[in-house]
Amino acid sequence: MHKDLATLTNQHTVTCDLCIVGAGAAGISMAMDWLDAGKNVVLLEAGGFEFDVETQSLNNGTNIGQRYYALPATRLRFFGGTTMHWGGYCTPLDPIDFEARPYVLHSGWPISFTEFAAFLPAASKMVEIDNETWDLDTYIAGKENYTPLDLNPSVYYSKLFKFSPPTRFGTKYRKALVASTSITVYTHANLTDITLDEEGKVVEKVQAKSLNGNKMTISANHYVLAMGAIQNARMLLVNNKQHKQGIGNHNDLVGRYFMEHPEVKTGQIFLKRPQSMKLYFFDYTKIKMYSELAIAEAAQRAHGILNVTAALHPKKLSGDWAWINKLPEDGKESYDFWVQAEKQISASPPSDVDTKKYLAYQMQIRMEQSPNPNSRITLDSKKDKLGIAEPILNWQLTELERNSIKDMHTLLGKELIQSDVGRLHAPEWVFDTSLEWPATLGGGWHHLGTTRMHNDPKKGVVDANCTIHGINNLHVAGSSCFTTAGAANPTLSLIALTLRLSKHLKQLITK
Amino acid sequence: MITRRMFMRSCSLSAVFLPVLACVTEDKETDVTWFLSETEITAIGKAYAQNSFSFIDKDMLVISGWVITLAEAEVCKKKYLESA
Numbered sequence: 245m246h247k248d249l250a251t252l253t254n255q256h257t258v259t260c261d262l263c264i265v266g267a268g269a270a271g272i273s274m275a276m277d278w279l280d281a282g283k284n285v286v287l288l289e290a291g292g293f294e295f296d297v298e299t300q301s302l303n304n305g306t307n308i309g310q311r312y313y314a315l316p317a318t319r320l321r322f323f324g325g326t327t328m329h330w331g332g333y334c335t336p337l338d339p340i341d342f343e344a345r346p347y348v349l350h351s352g353w354p355i356s357f358t359e360f361a362a363f364l365p366a367a368s369k370m371v372e373i374d375n376e377t378w379d380l381d382t383y384i385a386g387k388e389n390y391t392p393l394d395l396n397p398s399v400y401y402s403k404l405f406k407f408s409p410p411t412r413f414g415t416k417y418r419k420a421l422v423a424s425t426s427i428t429v430y431t432h433a434n435l436t437d438i439t440l441d442e443e444g445k446v447v448e449k450v451q452a453k454s455l456n457g458n459k460m461t462i463s464a465n466h467y468v469l470a471m472g473a474i475q476n477a478r479m480l481l482v483n484n485k486q487h488k489q490g491i492g493n494h495n496d497l498v499g500r501y502f503m504e505h506p507e508v509k510t511g512q513i514f515l516k517r518p519q520s521m522k523l524y525f526f527d528y529t530k531i532k533m534y535s536e537l538a539i540a541e542a543a544q545r546a547h548g549i550l551n552v553t554a555a556l557h558p559k560k561l562s563g564d565w566a567w568i569n570k571l572p573e574d575g576k577e578s579y580d581f582w583v584q585a586e587k588q589i590s591a592s593p594p595s596d597v598d599t600k601k602y603l604a605y606q607m608q609i610r611m612e613q614s615p616n617p618n619s620r621i622t623l624d625s626k627k628d629k630l631g632i633a634e635p636i637l638n639w640q641l642t643e644l645e646r647n648s649i650k651d652m653h654t655l656l657g658k659e660l661i662q663s664d665v666g667r668l669h670a671p672e673w674v675f676d677t678s679l680e681w682p683a684t685l686g687g688g689w690h691h692l693g694t695t696r697m698h699n700d701p702k703k704g705v706v707d708a709n710c711t712i713h714g715i716n717n718l719h720v721a722g723s724s725c726f727t728t729a730g731a732a733n734p735t736l737s738l739i740a741l742t743l744r745l746s747k748h749l750k751q752l753i754t755k
Numbered sequence: 756m757i758t759r760r761m762f763m764r765s766c767s768l769s770a771v772f773l774p775v776l777a778c779v780t781e782d783k784e785t786d787v788t789w790f791l792s793e794t795e796i797t798a799i800g801k802a803y804a805q806n807s808f809s810f811i812d813k814d815m816l817v818i819s820g821w822v823i824t825l826a827e828a829e830v831c832k833k834k835y836l837e838s839a
């Protein structure tokens with residue numbers, strides 16, 4: 245069923261089993277999991293089925309830390325959420341990402357890789373990638389010209405990435421959700437208020453508003469916040485009528501530990517002998533898989549290095565990356581930019597580049613950011629059109645990121661020599677960590693960690709089930725629950741985590 | 756063909772692969788022209804002559820942004836001194 249709050253005249257009150265807030269990758273994945281559950285589910289979405297400027301402006305916010313993309317240009321606020329222009333890169337978090345590593349402060353998830361990985365097949369289905377192995381060698385067996393660099397796998401290996409078409413969740417799943425009799429999708433329904441019981445331990449009801457002033461109240465057995473990592477933290481902080489510090493924030497953790505995946509051009513690899521590099525060749529929307537060089541878990545542990553992967557582009561064909569600083573800052577311009585870019589790329593024929601002709605490869609890394617309490621979301625005195633305080637993002641990186649970049653290059657340079665594959669060159673800032681980050685440092689538009697998972701309420705906002713400590717019927721879905729970031733693009737993994745939460749909720753709700 | 760990578764994978768015992776590494780590194784490559792231009796050779800040679808580099812291993816160093824072997828740095832130095 246679908247209802248548009250903007251067109252509902254009377255004050256609307258609904259009761260349901262489960263109320264999911266936000267219809268992006270996480271919210272839609274959860275709702276789809278309840279299609280046949282025979283329960284009454286409400287899915288609240290801030291926007292409509294199409295992009296609109298006024299709703300998008302509710303994503304405004306201010307950056308005060310490390311230079312970053314303008315906030316309204318990093319997330320989308322309509323049905324489908326940010327998947328309506330995500331890039332479709334998929335690869336899961338690695339086992340090491342879940343470990344408590346002595347050299348990464350605040351690391352260690354309360355769940356194991358195995359518990360998480362059990363939900364990867366279902367998550368893969370949501371993003372329309374195959375459910376075959378994630379082991380590269382098995383995956384490419386028999387594929388002609390897919391030849392990994394012959395490096396020592398206990399130092400560097402080639403990691404498999406699969407590409408979603410990319411699935412636009414709002415387009416792909418709208419019909420099924422709207423046709424469902426047990427799920428009601430409310431569009432133009434912005435969560436504004438979360439009301440707890442007198443003891444402050446249970447959510448009694450939530451309120452949603454449309455920009456034209458309509459209101460609705462939802463009373464559910466369980467609530468799931470799935471609004472993205474900035475918005476999940478913002479809405480918990482802003483709801484501070486009963487708990488002065490905001491909901492779930494007794495220990496001043498909500499909004500802290502904001503993480504991104506720093507992405508930047510770094511060194512170059514010079515191959516000693518020509519070989520097919522088709523395996524590493526990126527051709528957006530034309531390829532279903534590719535590989536990036538990744539630092540092995542044993543080497544990460546031995547050298548105290550964060551998780552990192554490096555994409556390899558033929559140097560001659562790789563641009564100067566200056567475009568990263570010229571991206572539109574306005575929400576609408578940014579949306580148009582990505583839609584246009586995709587149209588153009590999709591219309592072009594597949595590349596006919598013969599990778600055997602190239603010996604020099606530019607590395608573009610995507611790395612784990614270590615959890616840092618000072619990297620955080622707070623509230624501004626400035627308010628949006630619904631009267632909700634805007635978020636302030638203070639993105640802060642640490643020395644560990646710079647040291648890891650230096651060490652992973654040193655190690656790769658060494659490994660290229662020892663394996664007789666090639667040589668490595670990197671710019672000065674890579675080896676001299678006292679120098680500034682280069683101006684082309686960007687992120688993957690990945691927002692993580694602001695309601696981090698930990699079994700100890702003093703160290704995390706949600707527990708191992710993604711339930712807010714101390715509030716048994718309030719749960720969080722999405723990468724805001726990530727304890728550490730890993731180096732993997734987060735959507736596949738956040739969907740897996742969401743489906744794990746969904747399974748837990750089914751046990752609670754059907755009891 | 757069994758690649759070195761596949762070989763390592765099938766026997767993760769360091770006792771097995773360490774001697775292999777030793778073989779690879781023993782026979783040093785001293786031709787640098789396959790990855791360095793004349794200008795880079797001179798720059799590296801000069802930096803090496805001026806002790807402006809850091810060791811990352813007993814026989815490998817980072818110099819002018821390159822990770823190379825000691826033998827390669829020596830070759831660059833020789834060429835630099837010859838051209839000076």
Ligand SMILES: Cc1cc2nc3c(=O)[nH]c(=O)nc-3n(C[C@H](O)[C@H](O)[C@H](O)COP(=O)(O)OP(=O)(O)OC[C@H]3O[C@@H](n4cnc5c(N)ncnc54)[C@H](O)[C@@H]3O)c2cc1C
Pocket residue numbers: 265266267268269270271288289290291317318319320321322323324325326327329330331332333334433434435436470471472473475479582688689690691721722723733734735736738
């Ligand atoms: C340009 C770009 C490229 C990307 N490429 C990749 C990639 O290749 N691979 C990858 O893994 N990830 C990628 N990402 C990240 C990916 O888009 C996100 O990880 C993913 O969309 C997050 O899912 P989510 O459901 O948590 O949040 P979102 O998808 O942002 O959805 C949140 C939803 O909540 C709604 N909402 C917000 N506030 C409220 C409110 N108050 N009330 C009700 N609803 C609300 C929003 O309207 C939205 O629909 C990319 C992102 C961008 C911007």
